[in-house]
Amino acid sequence: MLHEIYNLFFPRLCLGCGCPLNECEEFLCEHCKFDLPFTNYHSVRDNPVEQCFWGKVPVERATSMLYYHKKGIVQSVIHSLKYRQCPEVGNYLGVMAAHCCGDFFCGMDYLMPVPLHKKKIRQRGYNQSHRIAEGIASVAGIAISEDLKRVVYTATQTHKDKFERYENTLHSFCLENPQIYDGKHILLIDDVLTTGSTLESCVRAVLQVQPNVRISVFTLGYAK
Numbered sequence: 001m002l003h004e005i006y007n008l009f010f011p012r013l014c015l016g017c018g019c020p021l022n023e024c025e026e027f028l029c030e031h032c033k034f035d036l037p038f039t040n041y042h043s044v045r046d047n048p049v050e051q052c053f054w055g056k057v058p059v060e061r062a063t064s065m066l067y068y069h070k071k072g073i074v075q076s077v078i079h080s081l082k083y084r085q086c087p088e089v090g091n092y093l094g095v096m097a098a099h100c101c102g103d104f105f106c107g108m109d110y111l112m113p114v115p116l117h118k119k120k121i122r123q124r125g126y127n128q129s130h131r132i133a134e135g136i137a138s139v140a141g142i143a144i145s146e147d148l149k150r151v152v153y154t155a156t157q158t159h160k161d162k163f164e165r166y167e168n169t170l171h172s173f174c175l176e177n178p179q180i181y182d183g184k185h186i187l188l189i190d191d192v193l194t195t196g197s198t199l200e201s202c203v204r205a206v207l208q209v210q211p212n213v214r215i216s217v218f219t220l221g222y223a224k
């Protein structure tokens, strides 16, 4: 009863379309959930996400769960995760990923969220990629590693071209305790794959201190 009164005054709204959610729905209404544009790349070898890294860095497997279109459901959900203080959306989507891309996570030893700089963490209060990793970990039972650190603060990059963005993120990560990862399979986790340059820098940073490691990539959205 109290719950119903609360909902009357503070209705929970769908992050996709803004309509009120019923009791069984979480973050997305049934319609928006049904309309989510799944890539199914996790079961496709040489998929476009893997191709993104070809000729740049060695990546074992790579996938994104959803297509990310401007003004689409996925953009508004990820926007809520990043800018509207809804960290739980990350956990929700991580759990969804673990269920729908299950096999992809088999054999991974560590989930490694792409780190934010401390300054960004202070602004936002959380790392969205870490929240996604928590969601995956809660289902797949894989340990989360926090040893990948960001060492240079990168200001907002939206006005820079691809090359400048790459230059800007180069050498901005480092892996602590590299000995732990000897012979292991690491899964890097990020929210959206655009140019892939951030993830590329992460792969380089890991390999620089621990060459005996396999690295895969998972992102929620694929913006190509």
Ligand SMILES: [Zn+2]
Residues within 6 Å of the ligand: 014, 015, 016, 017, 018, 019, 028, 029, 030, 031, 032, 033
């Ligand atoms: Zn909706």
